[in-house]
Amino acid sequence: MSVGIIGLGTVGTGVVKILLKKRKELERKLGFPLVIGKIADIDIKRKRAIALPENIFVTDGLGVIDDPSIDIVVELIGGIHPAKEYILKAIKKGKHVITANKALLASEGFDIFEAAQKNNVELGFEAAVAGGIPIIKIIREALIGNKIQAIYGIINGTSNYILTEMTEEGVDFSTALKEAQALGYAEADPTLDVEGIDAAHKLALLASLSFGTLFSLKEIYTEGITKITPLDINFASEFGYKIKLLAIAKQINNDIELRVHPTMLPKEYLISSVNGVFNAVYVEGDAIGPALYYGKGAGEMPTGSAVVSDIVDIARNIKTGAVNRIQGMGIQGKSGIRIKKMEDVQSCYYFRFSVFDKPGVLSKISGILGGHNISIKSVIQKERKKERVVPLVMMTHRAKEKDVVYAMKEINKLPVVSGKPLYIRVEGGEE
Amino acid sequence: MSVGIIGLGTVGTGVVKILLKKRKELERKLGFPLVIGKIADIDIKRKRAIALPENIFVTDGLGVIDDPSIDIVVELIGGIHPAKEYILKAIKKGKHVITANKALLASEGFDIFEAAQKNNVELGFEAAVAGGIPIIKIIREALIGNKIQAIYGIINGTSNYILTEMTEEGVDFSTALKEAQALGYAEADPTLDVEGIDAAHKLALLASLSFGTLFSLKEIYTEGITKITPLDINFASEFGYKIKLLAIAKQINNDIELRVHPTMLPKEYLISSVNGVFNAVYVEGDAIGPALYYGKGAGEMPTGSAVVSDIVDIARNIKTGAVNRIQGMGIQGKSGIRIKKMEDVQSCYYFRFSVFDKPGVLSKISGILGGHNISIKSVIQKERKKERVVPLVMMTHRAKEKDVVYAMKEINKLPVVSGKPLYIRVEGGEE
Structure with missing residues (x-):
């Protein structure tokens, strides 16, 4: 079972270290060896710290993808291009692909998951989210x-x-x-x-x-x-x-x-x-x-560990003829789920206003909030120094984002308010 | 893919609920349906709350094991006997087995894991440890x-x-x-x-x-x-x-x-x-x-969820012909690992002595501790009421369990000490 790696940066180095150090242990558990077949990196000179034969290093990702002995291609260069092209090319060649590239999957995932499904290859992405957490x-x-x-x-x-x-x-x-x-x-x-x-x-x-x-x-x-x-x-x-x-x-x-x-x-x-x-x-x-x-969440060894877990899963599936025993994304058409518009989201809120400490400020602000159906739970007003700008802080009961946005705009126009109000959404607690 | 369940108690009911409620969703993800083929329970009368055809209920585990249509047997009766006999019988019949029975696996696990390996069937036990945690x-x-x-x-x-x-x-x-x-x-x-x-x-x-x-x-x-x-x-x-x-x-x-x-x-x-x-x-x-x-850690639905995850894994392996793509226990002979004797374990300790509050008590006790290479990190002595029994509490630096046991015995004999000393091991902190 031969693994090719494109991109020998932090994570790539972690993967290589684990595969080399745990070679015997992994072979014992799997029943067959995992071999590093080829590694592509722009700068292969500085990587000599890793004890691997010189002839497995290439400078172009295609050198990995085009190698017919490689079963699994690990893409670790990040970014959209040429990562996407490499991955699609590897998939079309029938190679299984592992990637840590969340930016690519989140923006161009559809093409990639579809291509993998069509070509009946696996796409592993455990390393794309919270490396050390499976x-x-x-x-x-x-x-x-x-x-x-x-x-x-x-x-x-x-x-x-x-x-x-x-x-x-x-x-x-x-x-x-x-x-x-x-x-x-x-x-x-x-x-x-x-x-x-x-x-x-x-x-x-x-x-x-x-x-x-x-x-x-x-x-x-x-x-x-x-x-x-x-x-x-x-x-x-x-x-x-x-x-x-x-x-x-x-x-x-x-x-x-x-x-x-x-x-x-x-x-x-x-x-x-x-x-x-x-x-x-x-x-x-x-x-x-x-x-x-x-x-x-990240780092050479934790994310390397996630990639290795994908390599082992895919290698086991190849060996037992169980490729795609689990669907890549498990998505089959639209499920009627809608994303709620942010303006309709409800939450409790924390507000911080910078106000001139004059009588009546609290009443003005709370009046506007009340007019937008926002009910105040508690208030802190500190450092009463006359005519100076002081923070006025509030926690609200559950309110609608849309109402908060409008209320903030209105409050922002008050002459007693200095600078833009800040609000932070609150989860948990009273609700 | 047919599942048989032996023992319709708390966890068994959870498994049935999930399989029934998520039937369509699981079929969509798996590509084939999971069917409950037979359920054995001593008291099948009280289980009528679950909407299943009457003819799938039997009162004896063998009714599940001997049913040739059953692919996966789930043992949820607990205890050593007849759980062990049921499991071994099912394995010998070439059925895959899932169990939540930690007591059985921890005491008679060797026979069971060996039998599963010999008969090339899977043995799932996710539910045996911390049900809701995979x-x-x-x-x-x-x-x-x-x-x-x-x-x-x-x-x-x-x-x-x-x-x-x-x-x-x-x-x-x-x-x-x-x-x-x-x-x-x-x-x-x-x-x-x-x-x-x-x-x-x-x-x-x-x-x-x-x-x-x-x-x-x-x-x-x-x-x-x-x-x-x-x-x-x-x-x-x-x-x-x-x-x-x-x-x-x-x-x-x-x-x-x-x-x-x-x-x-x-x-x-x-x-x-x-x-x-x-x-x-x-x-x-x-x-x-x-x-x-x-x-x-437990409960109908969390542990039921663990069993269902095993059912799905095994069903996928059966369907793709990848049975035992992962070894049950992953154990191959002795690995040269030894269990350290408890007396050789090192730890920091918390001691609580009940002592008569007389002058010199602390010096006597700390003298004995010092004599056993136990070094004190901090002491709390409260409620100074003369001639009454008060707690004397200490935290130690790293010490050997054996030394602690001997020191406690010696301290216990002191006339100023009333009742057996208590000690609690400490992990983390200074060390």
């Missing part, structure tokens, strides 16, 4: 007797690291981001991570698997963590909450809510204690009830 | 690229419920136990649960899977929670710890530590927040690093 296998196989009712995921390690640092050290977003970059937890351009886009990619995959309909990125409401301040984290704490970037998929009747945004969660929830670069996925199934899976 | 599939398939270094499990819901009640309500063991019994979380005879035996059964299975050697119950040091008092829980809290009944499997070089006992864990650990009847398994793999899987 969430794809869990949802697809272990929870098959369940209707998935809700998923709440901390599935972007960079954002979770930044929010954890802001919470524990009291630093602001840009300081925490710089720290994350220095530690290699954030890219030089952190947009994909801190704007919630990476989490949305992963949510698209989890929701597609869970609800049997292929969702695309465009359908997911996405908001990042860049506007969160230490002030909000402190107020959240006073109210008994923590702030996490949460990827949420909830089924309510035939509607699905799909959204990624900073979320206030009761401190005592298990998921609220998931800190640093760790990931966690909370799943509610109609049979198992609540469950939580926790582990590292 | 820990068997995770360890066997998802973590196949990992060397498992440690497992720490809260895998007995009854004990965890009792300890949680003692912690949160301050009640003593027997009050909490009665409450658990009233709620159906504990049996009339709670021995298996509160003495750690059920957790040891499950640990034997997890360790066998993880380390590739079949361990039996006798090899596991087992201690229950009956001696824990609210006083210990409060002292633990003062030191920053919680008390949990933990099933521990740790590999250190070629030695395995296998033990079940009350354990003090730092409060801030994720697993310390696992409360009530919930289960959690913390796993450390050399590739994925630390991971935690959390969910319900």
